[in-house]
Amino acid sequence: MIVAIIGIGLIGGSLGITLQENGLASRVLGVDTNPVNVDKAIRRRLVTEEMSLSAALQTADVIILATPVDVMRKLLPTLLSGISENQTLIDVGSTKEQLLDEVADHPNRARYVACHPMAGTEYSGPEAAIPGLFDRKTCVIVDREDSAADALDVAHRLFRSAGMNVSYLDRKAHDLHCAYVSHISHIASFALALTVLEKEKDEQRIFELASSGFGSTVRLAKSSADMWVPIFRQNRDHVLDVLDEHIEQLSKFRTQLIKRDFDGFHERIERANEIAKILQ
Amino acid sequence: MIVAIIGIGLIGGSLGITLQENGLASRVLGVDTNPVNVDKAIRRRLVTEEMSLSAALQTADVIILATPVDVMRKLLPTLLSGISENQTLIDVGSTKEQLLDEVADHPNRARYVACHPMAGTEYSGPEAAIPGLFDRKTCVIVDREDSAADALDVAHRLFRSAGMNVSYLDRKAHDLHCAYVSHISHIASFALALTVLEKEKDEQRIFELASSGFGSTVRLAKSSADMWVPIFRQNRDHVLDVLDEHIEQLSKFRTQLIKRDFDGFHERIERANEIAKILQ
Structure with a gap:
């Protein structure tokens, strides 16, 4: 054809x-x-x-x-x-x-x-x-x-x-599921890149220490703004919904660190580990 | 030897x-x-x-x-x-x-x-x-x-x-830089896994949609709680410092979505893209 x-x-x-x-x-x-x-x-x-x-x-x-x-x-x-x-x-x-x-x-x-x-x-x-x-x-x-x-x-x-x-x-379910799995991953990765660029002014250090896993977590932060901004614009409401949840999850880790609740921290990491079963 | x-x-x-x-x-x-x-x-x-x-x-x-x-x-x-x-x-x-x-x-x-x-x-x-x-x-x-x-x-x-x-x-600089590059990547990845597990109840969907980049961003979320909790405990103050910055960066994306400031969103993605130059 x-x-x-x-x-x-x-x-x-x-x-x-x-x-x-x-x-x-x-x-x-x-x-x-x-x-x-x-x-x-x-x-x-x-x-x-x-x-x-x-x-x-x-x-x-x-x-x-x-x-x-x-x-x-x-x-x-x-x-x-x-x-x-x-x-x-x-x-x-x-x-x-x-x-x-x-x-x-x-x-x-x-x-x-x-x-x-x-x-x-x-x-x-x-x-x-x-x-x-x-x-x-x-x-x-x-x-x-x-x-x-x-x-x-x-x-x-x-x-x-x-x-x-x-x-x-169907189209509603598609946009919802993509916000939940794909679009939030990109925002998380863009934000992590910005975090490290903001805190770590020493570029050589970033390069040297990146082998510790930073490289894969931040991989999507290389993605094109021209491609992704229209996606976030069209899927804004679902993306906001899952972004709120993501900020909430990070804030819970923050609270646990402040309170030195390391048992609770441990439990939540073990819960996060369950993602491995789904991805296999 | x-x-x-x-x-x-x-x-x-x-x-x-x-x-x-x-x-x-x-x-x-x-x-x-x-x-x-x-x-x-x-x-x-x-x-x-x-x-x-x-x-x-x-x-x-x-x-x-x-x-x-x-x-x-x-x-x-x-x-x-x-x-x-x-x-x-x-x-x-x-x-x-x-x-x-x-x-x-x-x-x-x-x-x-x-x-x-x-x-x-x-x-x-x-x-x-x-x-x-x-x-x-x-x-x-x-x-x-x-x-x-x-x-x-x-x-x-x-x-x-x-x-x-x-x-x-030196030891202070080591712990600081590791919090900035390595430890925050792990927390970001644990939190992303928890976010998706919380929002997306359909495990088959997660599996099907994961090829869109979610897999690499969440890779570190498989890491061992027994190994990582003692690290977060010992490096608590530096980790809290960079975690605050990370939540701030995500909150800025959130504000930009709420205000429909997609030009600003575009600028910040382009800034995040600069991580590619450092990692090469």
């Missing part, structure tokens, strides 16, 4: 190379407003050719929208209006509620499948794209009952060919 | 196997109050033989104290009193101020070198011990001017043979 990818960053670029390598895509059309990204994507063979948005819309069997989520909100209604009954539109964004509200009554809504491949790294842009990024990860399909059966089938084939397991949620 | 290791967990066990493999230790005497640990350590060849504490003290050239830091405080004065001028005592603990205050006036203080190899994983016990754990990591030697030249030389040879770079700090 011919696949168009709009926005050739980490996710779009990784899909482009993966779908070529597994044989699902005969051509991958790259659409990006940034000519540097297009150039890098072609030289790294993430896409087979560059194309304008309107030409790609007329050529592709499947159009994958892989821009930051604020750009998605602007592009999605126009794209939906421009596609035919033989085409499928897929997005790969991290927030869904506002996006799906936007096109709830669109006459072509059934041609669109809202997807969230739960894969990524702390890096962004086509230079970070890698084949195999999606292997054995989960792709969440959101509000599947609003998509046509054949469009769903295309999405299933596409993500399964990339090695993904498919799971289903 | 003959090396005795008191406490055969992740660090003690990894040192035992590493020093055998690089040829520095002809024998590694394992001392542990837990017979299960000793049994595992011998079967995994982390040590060459089991020995009682008193017999090991009479046999070893170098005695490495690798217990949790509360046990170190109890054992260190007694061990120092029992060693001769030809022996070197080394500890590998994560906190130093209280430990070194304890033996500041000990007549054998010069035979002791306070060390902190900055290496570890979220796992503990002899089953987590691995050769190569210390490779290209930093070992901090603390208050080196209080150790005899030949004892320091032994410590240098030992940690350099394990592939470590050596750095120096």
Whole structure:
């Protein structure tokens, strides 16, 4: 099939190379407003050719929208209006509620499948794209009952060919669960980086002492502001809810230190250890 | 040389196997109050033989104290009193101020070198011990001017043979910097695990969505309470100081979300991104 990818960053670029390598895509059309990204994507063979948005819309069997989520909100209604009954539109964004509200009554809504491949790294842009990024990860399909059966089938084939397991949620549940697991991790990591940068003025010390675990806890703090701020904006209420809980949990540790309640501290660490069972 | 290791967990066990493999230790005497640990350590060849504490003290050239830091405080004065001028005592603990205050006036203080190899994983016990754990990591030697030249030389040879770079700090600076970089990372990770366990009752969802970065941010939350509570107890004041800053940084994100100040949010993420330059 011919696949168009709009926005050739980490996710779009990784899909482009993966779908070529597994044989699902005969051509991958790259659409990006940034000519540097297009150039890098072609030289790294993430896409087979560059194309304008309107030409790609007329050529592709499947159009994958892989821009930051604020750009998605602007592009999605126009794209939906421009596609035919033989085409499928897929997005790969991290927030869904506002996006799906936007096109709830669109006459072509059934041609669109809202997807969230739960894969990524702390890096962004086509230079970070890698084949195999999606292997054995989960792709969440959101509000599947609003998509046509054949469009769903295309999405299933596409993500399964990339090695993904498919799971289903409605849009409210998706945004809630992502705030609880993914979005709060990023805020915690950004805040930890800021904490250490504020307290520890000696950069060489940070580097030397980082092998003690700081490196992994702060890994997500390298993530792109351009990608993440629109996510926090669209998922603000759920993120605030879980952020309140996180501040509360840290404040409890603080109180226990102040009161020298080390037995209570020990109990709460053992409770935190239970996360290991879930992640295995 | 003959090396005795008191406490055969992740660090003690990894040192035992590493020093055998690089040829520095002809024998590694394992001392542990837990017979299960000793049994595992011998079967995994982390040590060459089991020995009682008193017999090991009479046999070893170098005695490495690798217990949790509360046990170190109890054992260190007694061990120092029992060693001769030809022996070197080394500890590998994560906190130093209280430990070194304890033996500041000990007549054998010069035979002791306070060390902190900055290496570890979220796992503990002899089953987590691995050769190569210390490779290209930093070992901090603390208050080196209080150790005899030949004892320091032994410590240098030992940690350099394990592939470590050596750095120096006084005990106050060591505990401060470790609170700022290492100890706060652990508290942040414990708190994040508790947050997600509290908000997200659906364990399958946590598992499915964890590939989005949650896994690495929460990695340290698997760490042992028995090891970490004594560290937080001994380094309480510095940890409280940096924990206050961390709660403050999270509260600023909270305020920005409430006020919908997404430009300010963007700026602070870009500032957090600077951690990448230091860690490279």
